[in-house]
Amino acid sequence: MTVSLQREDFDISAEIDRLVDGRTSVGAAVTFTGLVRDMVHDQRILDMTLEHYPAMAQNELERIEQQARSRWPALTGTRIIHRFGTLMPGDRIVLVITLSSHRQVAFEAAEFIMDFLKSRAPFWKKERTEQGEASWVAAKDEDDKARLRWQ
Amino acid sequence: MTVSLQREDFDISAEIDRLVDGRTSVGAAVTFTGLVRDMVHDQRILDMTLEHYPAMAQNELERIEQQARSRWPALTGTRIIHRFGTLMPGDRIVLVITLSSHRQVAFEAAEFIMDFLKSRAPFWKKERTEQGEASWVAAKDEDDKARLRWQ
Amino acid sequence: MKLVYFAWLREHIGLDEERIDLPASVKNVRDLINWQQSRGEGYARAFADPETVRVALDQFHAEHDEAVGTAEEIAFFPPMTGG
Amino acid sequence: MKLVYFAWLREHIGLDEERIDLPASVKNVRDLINWQQSRGEGYARAFADPETVRVALDQFHAEHDEAVGTAEEIAFFPPMTGG
Numbered sequence: 247m248t249v250s251l252q253r254e255d256f257d258i259s260a261e262i263d264r265l266v267d268g269r270t271s272v273g274a275a276v277t278f279t280g281l282v283r284d285m286v287h288d289q290r291i292l293d294m295t296l297e298h299y300p301a302m303a304q305n306e307l308e309r310i311e312q313q314a315r316s317r318w319p320a321l322t323g324t325r326i327i328h329r330f331g332t333l334m335p336g337d338r339i340v341l342v343i344t345l346s347s348h349r350q351v352a353f354e355a356a357e358f359i360m361d362f363l364k365s366r367a368p369f370w371k372k373e374r375t376e377q378g379e380a381s382w383v384a385a386k387d388e389d390d391k392a393r394l395r396w397q
Numbered sequence: 398m399t400v401s402l403q404r405e406d407f408d409i410s411a412e413i414d415r416l417v418d419g420r421t422s423v424g425a426a427v428t429f430t431g432l433v434r435d436m437v438h439d440q441r442i443l444d445m446t447l448e449h450y451p452a453m454a455q456n457e458l459e460r461i462e463q464q465a466r467s468r469w470p471a472l473t474g475t476r477i478i479h480r481f482g483t484l485m486p487g488d489r490i491v492l493v494i495t496l497s498s499h500r501q502v503a504f505e506a507a508e509f510i511m512d513f514l515k516s517r518a519p520f521w522k523k524e525r526t527e528q529g530e531a532s533w534v535a536a537k538d539e540d541d542k543a544r545l546r547w548q
Numbered sequence: 549m550k551l552v553y554f555a556w557l558r559e560h561i562g563l564d565e566e567r568i569d570l571p572a573s574v575k576n577v578r579d580l581i582n583w584q585q586s587r588g589e590g591y592a593r594a595f596a597d598p599e600t601v602r603v604a605l606d607q608f609h610a611e612h613d614e615a616v617g618t619a620e621e622i623a624f625f626p627p628m629t630g631g
Numbered sequence: 632m633k634l635v636y637f638a639w640l641r642e643h644i645g646l647d648e649e650r651i652d653l654p655a656s657v658k659n660v661r662d663l664i665n666w667q668q669s670r671g672e673g674y675a676r677a678f679a680d681p682e683t684v685r686v687a688l689d690q691f692h693a694e695h696d697e698a699v700g701t702a703e704e705i706a707f708f709p710p711m712t713g714g
Binding site (some may be wrong): 447448449452453465490491511516519520521522523533534535536 | 632635638639678687690691706708709710711712713714
């Protein structure tokens with residue numbers, strides 16, 4: 247299982263080691279880690295709650311991984327961890343790891359997975375600001391555009 | 398000091414945490430890790446020795462970091478660790494970390510740093526194969542091309 | 549069939565999920581959204597702007613012109629903001 | 632001035648570094664490489680193909696048409712293979 251949805255934090259080094267699993271053919275490992283930011287539109291964020299659609303999120307992330315692997319056959323490992331629940335500024339939200347013998351493949355596949363994850367994986371963020379308001383984060387057009395560049 | 402040349406291994410999670418340093422404005426962290434591969438041109442590698450030009454390697458990597466920071470002002474952190482000495486297949490060689498509030502910036506800057514590091518930083522690899530031969534690794538044209546795409 | 553709701557659609561409607569039979573007139577996703585608008589105040593608010601509503605049929609993203617067919621679970625949610 | 636050698640250039644020449652005064656005829660990096668070729672068998676082998684030799688003047692990469700100037704440390708090495 248290379249996709250995990252979990253409340254718990256993750257350790258990036260441990261996840262890379264587990265994915266490499268002693269294989270000495272790897273050559274290149276790229277990771278992307280998304281972190282909760284403290285300020286959004288000049289408002290200070292107290293915390294952020296991630297809601298998700300469990301059955302679909304798992305399937306959709308596995309589909310995204312499969313697409314990446316078909317597109318880059320030189321990809322020798324992928325791992326996606328997405329947290330849900332309430333997180334504080336600075337907390338890790340998401341981890342993507344890609345392995346390949348070529349750095350270009352590892353970089354491109356990690357970007358591809360993140361672009362699809364952002365606009366296709368069923369997660370929704372609600373932020374609570376210092377003013378006491380809680381509001382759903384609006385999707386960004388640029389995330390849709392980032393995904394479309396792969397077509 | 399965000400550039401380190403060292404014999405010792407590094408811990409990726411610890412290096413990210415140290416670079417983020419509690420700042421809750423970061424949003425995105427990208428890492429690239431290069432690992433020693435076990436096979437090169439159908440020859441099994443016993444070990445690999447990295448020679449370097451210490452004074453210049455430090456300066457050159459700092460210059461590459463500076464170039465990345467001028468090109469992407471939204472880059473809020475960079476870290477480069479390059480090991481030297483004798484390494485075994487599967488060992489970590491190099492780590493690049495980039496931080497930004499935007500994932501695209503973090504990805505691009507990490508690729509930029511790796512492309513320049515590969516063809517501009519004064520390191521040379523000598524591989525010892527199972528046949529007992531030790532030979533200097535030849536530079537790849539594709540690494541020069543990867544660098545030139547940024548111009 | 550089961551309908552499931554997420555994020556502000558869930559909040560407007562006041563339900564996580566419900567079991568319901570769709571009228572025979574509902575053929576595609578667009579028909580389904582139009583029908584939802586007529587089901588009361590919360591639904592009217594949730595589906596007021598159909599372009600902002602995403603739909604998944606049995607956990608697969610569906611376009612608004614796609615046939616609802618024999619889906620067993622239909623999900624409604626806003627554009628995604630994970631990652 | 633100090634000359635320093637790395638990788639197979641170091642091995643061919645048999646020296647890590649040496650202190651030497653350059654002849655007045657050496658103006659740019661290319662002149663310097665040509666002069667090196669004349670300094671004995673190891674040097675001839677190390678500098679046999681000037682296109683494969685990279686040069687740094689005081690720790691900065693230098694093109695072959697660049698003037699040697701007042702550099703205090705000149706390094707010679709093959710194309711780099713780090714990372």
